[in-house]
Amino acid sequence: MKLFKFKHWEYWPSYLFYLPNIPYAVYLALRAKSLTLFSATNPAIQHSGNGSESKFATIQLIPSAYKPISIYIEANSNTQNILKSILENKIQYPFIIKPDIGFRGLLVQKIYTQIELENYLKNYNHIDLIVQEFVDFKNECGIFYHRLPNETKGKITSITLKKYLTVCGDGISTLKKLIENNERAKLHIPLLNKLHQNNLNLILQKDEEKILNFIGNHSKGTQFINGNNLINNNLETAIDKIMQQIPGFYYGRLDIKYQSFEDLLLLKNFKIIELNGIISEPTHIYDPINSTYFNALKEIRKHWKIIYKIATLNHTINKVEYDKASDFLASLKKLKKYSKQLNKQSLISNKS
Structure with a gap:
């Protein structure tokens, strides 16, 4: 198994995709005269979406017509109150439950029965959670969108089609x-x-x-397929129509479940199940057939340059302040500790 992962770069650890690009990140920071320049990219999201933000709060930015019903479950909530809230919001089984602060599909689970929910809560009720209706459209993709603050129209730079395991x-x-x-x-x-x-x-x-x-994460076995051939003016116009309704969001990935691309162009039969900020990746880079490791590194640099442009424009034009280095580092330190805890619990859960 280890040999298989070694031979297939799409499974390599994330630091191998980022450490080689650190000099470029330092160069951009020096140009902007701020080590935390990227914090001004998405003013609508805490720390612009560096992974420490509440997913539930971010979901609320999406217009109601385009998002699934979701409810926030505060840590240590009473199970009966959770069941009552699920009933009141008309969320039916099966549904998705996941950490409010999460990544790479950790502890995301499709819940079919009340017993499964109660078992999940026994293990993870000590962290903030999200219950989200299961969107039953047959396809899923990730669309990477950005818009410069001084421009009226955004662009799509990546489409990842997801093939479930x-x-x-x-x-x-x-x-x-x-x-x-x-x-x-x-x-x-x-x-x-x-x-x-x-x-x-x-x-x-x-x-x-x-x-x-049915969890569309690479870490859960989903295959990522480069769908950039589907990028066109009609799709950019459709996605831009949605994103223009989210003030303060300029850069990130929309994870979408949809029935067909034809429907998506017409903005029907789809839901945005997650909205990710600066921590998100143009995940088409993990298509082993249509990409290479070095192309992946190049794409990451390309998107970091977009962050630089957006953040510096926001800082100059919209007077968005860069985070204090101490505050940003504190959020990352807290996130690292939380991530370690989540990873440990995920390993225990998979073995039990």
Whole structure:
């Protein structure tokens, strides 16, 4: 397994994509005369969306017509009050539950029953959570959008199509065996064994496909496919129509579930399930067929340059202050501690 990941750069640790670009980040900071210049990129989001912000607060920025029903669950909330809130907001099973501050799909779970919810809360009720209706459109993508503060129209620089982790039956093998024989699936055996513990002996019909995980994160087995060929003026106009309704947001990725791209162009049959700020990546770079490691590094630098342009323009034109270095570093220190805790809990959860 380790050898497989070593040979396939899309699985390499994130620091290998960022450490080589640190000199460029320092160069941009020196040009802006501020080490925290990027904090002025998205004034609408705390620290411009460096990962320490509340996902629920960010979701609230999205116009109601384009977002799923979501409720905020404060840490240590009473289970009965949570159930009451879910009922009052007409959220039905199955739904998604996830940390309010989170990343890379950590502790994101699709909940099918009240028992599953209660078990989840036993483990994670000590952190702030989000309950979100499950959006049942068949496709998911990430669209990277930005707009310069001195321009009226935004641009799309990345589209990532997401292929959920799937196995195909042969009429003979059990689901357990199909998972073990699938190159991507076998990297997530503990998680998949837990998710499908009641169906591991199921035998799929020949050519029958089964989605193993509906969480569209690379860390959960989802394959990222470069969809930049779908970028066109009509799509940019459609997405821009939404983003113009979010004052103070200039840069980031929209994670969208949709029925078809034709519908998306018409702004129907889709929902924005997450809105990510400066910490977000143009995830098409992780397509191993249509990209390379060095192209990925180049794309990251390209997007950092966009951050530089937006932040310095916001600072100059809109008088947006850069965060104090001490405040920004404190938020990152707190995030690092929280991330370590979340990763540890995720590992325990996958093994249990």
